[in-house]
Amino acid sequence: MSLSKKNIILKGVAASPGIAIGKVFLLEDDEYCLIHKEIPKNARAAELKRLDEAIEKTRAELKTTYQKINSVLGENYAKIADVHIMILDDPVMKKDVVKMVDDGVNAEYAVFKVLDKIIRSFDAIEDDYFRERKQDIQDVTKKILGNLLGKEKKPLSKIDKESIVVSHNLTPADTVAIRENFVKAFATDIGGKTSHTAIVAQSLEIPAVVGLRSISANALSGSVIIVDGNQGIVILNPTEETIANYKRELDIQSAKSKELAKLKDMPAETVDKHTVQLLANIDNADEVKSVINNGASGIGLYRSEFMFFNRSAMPSEEEHYQSYMKVSKMMMPYGVIVRSIDLGGDKLTNLGFLSMEREQNPFMGLRAIRLCLKYPEIFIDQLRGILRASSEGKIRLMYPMISGVEELREANKILEKVKKNLRSENIKFDENIEVGAMIEVPSAAIIADVLAKELDFISIGTNDLIQYTLAVDRVNENVTHLYDPSHPAILRLIKRIIDAGHEAGIDVGMCGEMAGDPYYTMLLLGMGLDEFSVSPAQIPKIKKIIRSVSYEESKMAAEQILKCEDKESISKIMKRLKFKERY
Amino acid sequence: MKEKIIKVSNKMGIHARPAAMLVQTSSKFQSNVKILKDDFEVDAKSIMGVMTLAAAMGSELKFVAEGPDESEVLQSIEALFDSGFQENK
Numbered sequence: 001m002s003l004s005k006k007n008i009i010l011k012g013v014a015a016s017p018g019i020a021i022g023k024v025f026l027l028e029d030d031e032y033c034l035i036h037k038e039i040p041k042n043a044r045a046a047e048l049k050r051l052d053e054a055i056e057k058t059r060a061e062l063k064t065t066y067q068k069i070n071s072v073l074g075e076n077y078a079k080i081a082d083v084h085i086m087i088l089d090d091p092v093m094k095k096d097v098v099k100m101v102d103d104g105v106n107a108e109y110a111v112f113k114v115l116d117k118i119i120r121s122f123d124a125i126e127d128d129y130f131r132e133r134k135q136d137i138q139d140v141t142k143k144i145l146g147n148l149l150g151k152e153k154k155p156l157s158k159i160d161k162e163s164i165v166v167s168h169n170l171t172p173a174d175t176v177a178i179r180e181n182f183v184k185a186f187a188t189d190i191g192g193k194t195s196h197t198a199i200v201a202q203s204l205e206i207p208a209v210v211g212l213r214s215i216s217a218n219a220l221s222g223s224v225i226i227v228d229g230n231q232g233i234v235i236l237n238p239t240e241e242t243i244a245n246y247k248r249e250l251d252i253q254s255a256k257s258k259e260l261a262k263l264k265d266m267p268a269e270t271v272d273k274h275t276v277q278l279l280a281n282i283d284n285a286d287e288v289k290s291v292i293n294n295g296a297s298g299i300g301l302y303r304s305e306f307m308f309f310n311r312s313a314m315p316s317e318e319e320h321y322q323s324y325m326k327v328s329k330m331m332m333p334y335g336v337i338v339r340s341i342d343l344g345g346d347k348l349t350n351l352g353f354l355s356m357e358r359e360q361n362p363f364m365g366l367r368a369i370r371l372c373l374k375y376p377e378i379f380i381d382q383l384r385g386i387l388r389a390s391s392e393g394k395i396r397l398m399y400p401m402i403s404g405v406e407e408l409r410e411a412n413k414i415l416e417k418v419k420k421n422l423r424s425e426n427i428k429f430d431e432n433i434e435v436g437a438m439i440e441v442p443s444a445a446i447i448a449d450v451l452a453k454e455l456d457f458i459s460i461g462t463n464d465l466i467q468y469t470l471a472v473d474r475v476n477e478n479v480t481h482l483y484d485p486s487h488p489a490i491l492r493l494i495k496r497i498i499d500a501g502h503e504a505g506i507d508v509g510m511c512g513e514m515a516g517d518p519y520y521t522m523l524l525l526g527m528g529l530d531e532f533s534v535s536p537a538q539i540p541k542i543k544k545i546i547r548s549v550s551y552e553e554s555k556m557a558a559e560q561i562l563k564c565e566d567k568e569s570i571s572k573i574m575k576r577l578k579f580k581e582r583y
Numbered sequence: 584m585k586e587k588i589i590k591v592s593n594k595m596g597i598h599a600r601p602a603a604m605l606v607q608t609s610s611k612f613q614s615n616v617k618i619l620k621d622d623f624e625v626d627a628k629s630i631m632g633v634m635t636l637a638a639a640m641g642s643e644l645k646f647v648a649e650g651p652d653e654s655e656v657l658q659s660i661e662a663l664f665d666s667g668f669q670e671n672k
Binding site: 082083086087089090091092093118121122125126127129130131133136137313314 | 594595596598599600603606626628629630631632634635637639
């Protein structure tokens with residue numbers, strides 16, 4: 001690729017929204033060129049000393065990293081650095097390296113050879129999890145070699161002017177060093193939507209595009225770059241025209257967000273004074289800041305699955321407790337709905353929990369509440385964590401994937417047992433903790449009236465409800481056009497669920513994507529939805545619509561739409577209401 | 584020289600954390616401790632060795648200790664396995 005070429009567009013994964021224009025700060029990956037040198041006998045003692053010094057220096061660095069990570073990201077991340085220290089201290093490794101240096105091999109080559117042999121032995125391991133541990137050994141090897149060669153990775157803390165960080169990958173150790181105000185965006189070669197880079201970018205509220213494959217090889221330090229986190233693209237060497245276009249887009253966005261920011265402290269209330277709750281969906285505690293900044297009145301869905309990713313062991317009761325306690329304390333005086341894990345067995349196999357057979361159809365297989373009921377030990381640890389945290393904040397518990405009343409009763413039975421044990425251990429929890437269910441399986445929607453009698457609240461999970469009801473896998477491009485939230489069957493089911501909840505005197509919320517789509521806000525409002533739970537960034541938009549419409553008008557519109565028999569007549573009414581022009 | 588065969592019974596096998604605990608325990612003693620699994624033999628004081636064993640749940644490991652505290656080290660290791668590596672609280 002010619003470096004002078006203009007407007008090089010690279011496509012990646014949109015990991016955090018927003019646009020940034022700036023200069024590249026290239027965080028170089030440490031690759032070393034190694035040579036094998038013969039060390040004369042009289043210089044071998046000095047070579048050993050050099051080796052020792054490099055190891056000591058590496059140890060000191062790892063210790064600092066450990067402490068930093070521990071204080072910024074918590075103990076879980078820090079364990080990685082802890083394992084690295086043990087690898088450094090491995091007596092077998094040390095013995096072999098020292099022996100090679102004693103025989104006249106230079107320290108760099110000896111370290112490389114010994115560790116490379118160990119790394120190769122990992123390649124023969126069949127189990128994915130165990131095999132991937134070689135990454136830890138590679139990391140340590142690079143650190144020791146870096147110190148032997150006197151090479152240093154230019155850390156992010158060295159950034160002293162506004163920059164866009166370009167790197168092969170960002171590790172927790174890299175990101176703890178970030179000086180917030182100077183980093184405007186991230187662009188990396190690898191990573192996905194839930195990668196560490198994505199999470200950090202979202203919590204800093206800066207744009208990020210990951211999975212760009214070759215950005216770090218193509219970007220030059222100091223050159224101009226545009227990161228478009230909305231579309232998941234990066235533009236290297238943009239032309240004047242491209243820059244001008246993006247600057248215009250930035251102006252429009254900042255004007256919009258300024259206007260929306262004014263809504264932060266206002267309630268989600270219609271012009272005729274009907275109030276609903278506008279809540280946020282989150283994956284982890286880092287997002288709470290943006291939830292509060294965007295003016296949500298609580299968390300309507302805390303997906304606890306996140307705790308199970310990127311790790312090698314099941315989260316303990318204590319970890320569950322800590323994470324729910326942290327979020328609910330930060331959210332006070334507002335409440336938090338914690339959903340018990342919605343995982344398929346495949347995710348737990350990665351944690352080495354059990355070797356689950358590959359399921360033919362995981363979406364209809366052993367997942368979520370079904371998995372918890374089959375393996376109560378996983379469920380109990382989480383329930384204990386949730387209950388303990390409920391004594392310190394306002395927590396509601398929600399079960400995913402309930403398909404019949406028996407499952408609900410069985411889950412509640414386990415919950416009661418856990419409560420009883422906590423009482424006998426004199427551990428405090430909220431005795432009146434509310435228990436709800438996600439209605440996302442068609443069978444549950446049809447018997448919503450039965451379930452509502454035994455629940456304190458209901459939340460409609462539209463993503464799965466639509467996919468199961470319409471029998472459409474929405475990532476399958478051959479049928480994706482059939483995925484339609486406004487299908488009359490879906491609208492009738494939603495209405496049925498809301499009415500069943502109200503009949504039983506409980507609130508009905510929605511935490512699927514439909515709740516965050518401005519196109520449906522007025523319709524859902526008119527159908528009587530009490531709680532909208534959406535991604536933090538969507539809150540101001542939805543609030544603006546709610547505050548600009550009347551409840552009476554919405555009710556009439558919903559009534560008309562529910563009478564429609566096909567898509568065309570529905571969209572006609574939508575058009576007449578000028579839904580689009582309201583946001 | 585003393586030997587003991589221990590079956591891995593914790594759900595996740597000897598992954599990173601149990602491997603670290605096993606190495607820490609063995610390293611507290613003076614005796615040499617070897618772990619044998621299938622055709623492999625590794626030093627129980629070497630984290631990288633223990634990790635390359637890839638000992639999943641159900642695998643059988645033979646521990647061979649030799650030295651002044653060979654009985655004690657095997658007892659401690661067995662206790663660690665019995666505790667399930669403190670995973671169940």
